[in-house]
Amino acid sequence: MTNKKKAKAYWKENIRYVLILLSIWFLVSFGAGIVFKDALNTFKLGGFKLGFWFAQQGSMYVFVVLIFVYVRLMNKLDKKYGYDV
Incomplete structure (x- = not known):
């Protein structure tokens, strides 16, 4: 996998995590409250x-x-794509 493809896949997965976690927070704060x-x-x-x-x-x-x-x-994702230094 080239560096550009690897970086694109990394950020795609990162954004997916962020959207899922923000959705959970929205459901708890707006929905439950x-x-x-x-x-x-x-x-x-x-x-x-x-x-x-x-x-x-x-x-x-x-x-x-x-x-x-x-x-x-993110620690798991960094290890998966080799960005853990």
Whole structure:
């Protein structure tokens, strides 16, 4: 595989990871905090309704977890394409 093809495949896979992870974050922050709030409010977490918890703190926690997932995915991707130095 030539360097140009390798770089193009690398960035294509990288963008796919970013879109998937941003979609997950959108679903958690917008979906759980706004759209599914009423259904989630039937459950409680730490004394607060779950919909409120996701709207206030849950999406931030999910974002931090997604950062670590992205780092792990990118380390694997770097090794796959030989960019790990």
